[in-house]
Amino acid sequence: MALHEKNAVRGFFKEAVYASSDLTISAPKYKFPGAEMDPRHAYAIVSDEMLLDGNSRQNLATFCQTWVEPEVHQIMDLTIDKNMIDKDEYPQTAEIENRCVHMLADLWNSPDASNTIGCSTTGSSEAAMLGGLALKWQWRNRRKKEGKDTSKPNIITGAVQICWHKFARYFDVEIRELPLSPDKLTLNPDDVAAACDENTIGVVPTFGVTFTCMYEDVKAISDRLDKLQKEKGLDIPMHVDAASGGFIAPFVNPEIVWDFRIPRVKSINGSGHKYGLSPLGVGWVIWRDRTDLPEDLIFYVDYLGGNMPTFALNFSRPGGQIITQYYNFIRLGRSGYKKVQEAALGHAQYIADEIEKLGMFTLFYNGRGGLPGASWKMKDGIKPGFTLYDLADRLRMRGWQVPAYPLPAHMQDVVIQRILVRHGFSRDMATLFINDVKREIEYFKNHPVSSSATQKESGGYHH
Numbered sequence: 001m002a003l004h005e006k007n008a009v010r011g012f013f014k015e016a017v018y019a020s021s022d023l024t025i026s027a028p029k030y031k032f033p034g035a036e037m038d039p040r041h042a043y044a045i046v047s048d049e050m051l052l053d054g055n056s057r058q059n060l061a062t063f064c065q066t067w068v069e070p071e072v073h074q075i076m077d078l079t080i081d082k083n084m085i086d087k088d089e090y091p092q093t094a095e096i097e098n099r100c101v102h103m104l105a106d107l108w109n110s111p112d113a114s115n116t117i118g119c120s121t122t123g124s125s126e127a128a129m130l131g132g133l134a135l136k137w138q139w140r141n142r143r144k145k146e147g148k149d150t151s152k153p154n155i156i157t158g159a160v161q162i163c164w165h166k167f168a169r170y171f172d173v174e175i176r177e178l179p180l181s182p183d184k185l186t187l188n189p190d191d192v193a194a195a196c197d198e199n200t201i202g203v204v205p206t207f208g209v210t211f212t213c214m215y216e217d218v219k220a221i222s223d224r225l226d227k228l229q230k231e232k233g234l235d236i237p238m239h240v241d242a243a244s245g246g247f248i249a250p251f252v253n254p255e256i257v258w259d260f261r262i263p264r265v266k267s268i269n270g271s272g273h274k275y276g277l278s279p280l281g282v283g284w285v286i287w288r289d290r291t292d293l294p295e296d297l298i299f300y301v302d303y304l305g306g307n308m309p310t311f312a313l314n315f316s317r318p319g320g321q322i323i324t325q326y327y328n329f330i331r332l333g334r335s336g337y338k339k340v341q342e343a344a345l346g347h348a349q350y351i352a353d354e355i356e357k358l359g360m361f362t363l364f365y366n367g368r369g370g371l372p373g374a375s376w377k378m379k380d381g382i383k384p385g386f387t388l389y390d391l392a393d394r395l396r397m398r399g400w401q402v403p404a405y406p407l408p409a410h411m412q413d414v415v416i417q418r419i420l421v422r423h424g425f426s427r428d429m430a431t432l433f434i435n436d437v438k439r440e441i442e443y444f445k446n447h448p449v450s451s452s453a454t455q456k457e458s459g460g461y462h463h
């Protein structure tokens with residue numbers, strides 16, 4: 001084949017990408033393609049398709065980090081080949097993971113941070129599975145020793161994130177999810193004690209409830225469980241789901257006692273990719289003490305000629321998210337994290353205050369005393385001509401994702417709208433958002449979509 005013909009087959013590298021044969025037809029979608037494509041063409045197709053996804057910086061629905069420093073991008077690029085399970089090949093990645101475990105044990109006030117054990121995970125969901133499994137194994141070992149039945153384990157929670165329902169179903173544990181009520185928006189210690197029995201593997205308070213942004217009172221629940229132990233001899237351990245709060249309260253409200261300062265707290269999970277400020281794909285679970293993680297759940301892998309304990313559901317996993325977690329820890333330190341989280345809280349409070357001034361909403365959470373977010377519902381009895389779902393739709397037209405959703409079981413008739421603020425959001429973005437809310441309310445005045453004061457009961461979504 002003559003050279004010019006070969007070039008014709010491959011496509012001239014000077015060829016205008018959008019006039020090429022690859023981009024003037026529809027891209028392969030469901031059938032495995034037969035032939036190669038110029039990487040510039042494939043890149044254009046793939047990156048253009050991403051334009052149709054939402055703009056993550058305007059996604060006020062997610063707790064997950066959507067902005068990172070340029071150095072984090074560089075580190076992610078640098079570490080794209082690192083497999084965190086391969087401790088022998090990448091001993092420094094393993095070392096850095098270990099340092100993060102110890103730093104978190106220190107941050108969460110482990111009494112003996114050097115004797116702690118823990119690991120990175122893909123997120124809080126995997127971390128919750130591991131924490132739950134350890135509770136189940138501990139309970140079962142104890143029951144076996146006592147010669148008692150081990151067939152009916154249960155776990156006690158408040159309005160939990162879906163990962164605890166997954167844990168319960170995948171690992172055959174009954175979940176006793178104590179419902180919300182208007183006067184009990186967080187787990188009530190007496191209700192927790194009443195739900196416990198000899199088959200309870202543990203109690204899981206959420207430190208930063210996804211639906212409400214509030215912190216459950218871990219200390220009060222623990223105190224009540226102390227009383228239960230005196231009364232009935234039941235010694236119930238706790239795991240704290242601190243997916244979001246674990247990276248907020250230690251910096252902003254160090255006086256809140258929710259962590260390993262409470263002896264009953266045996267393990268804690270947190271999402272590195274939420275307020276830990278790392279890119280998507282990292283969570284953490286830390287045990288109070290080595291003895292809180294049953295030996296028979298641990299596997300050993302080769303590590304510099306020695307053995308390293310691992311406990312994880314995955315095998316191969318990217319190392320970059322873990323390494324950038326370490327970058328964030330040393331880059332920001334306690335004072336840096338405090339500044340970042342206080343900025344987010346300030347913007348959330350600003351939005352809450354502005355929403356309240358509009359006069360038609362009642363704040364459900366005002367951005368104070370919990371996670372950097374705000375939520376509101378329609379004032380009782382008003383007929384504004386739109387629902388919160390309608391408002392969410394209109395805001396979506398400007399790119400804002402602000403979910404409206406019903407509260408969980410027993411309070412489903414309350415529909416709230418929630419925003420979350422993360423690092424990467426500015427006061428100016430907050431004012432742009434509020435201006436858009438005002439504009440859309442104005443729009444509904446002229447174009448009412450519903451005269452009903454009550455909200456639709458379904459169609460909400462949240463994360």
Ligand SMILES: *Cc1c(COP(=O)(O)O)cnc(C)c1O
Pocket residue numbers: 063122123124125126128161163206207208209210241242243244271283463
């Ligand atoms: C987000 C969240 C989870 C799940 O965490 P992922 O990191 O998304 O897997 C679990 N619990 C709570 C309280 C959460 O906010």
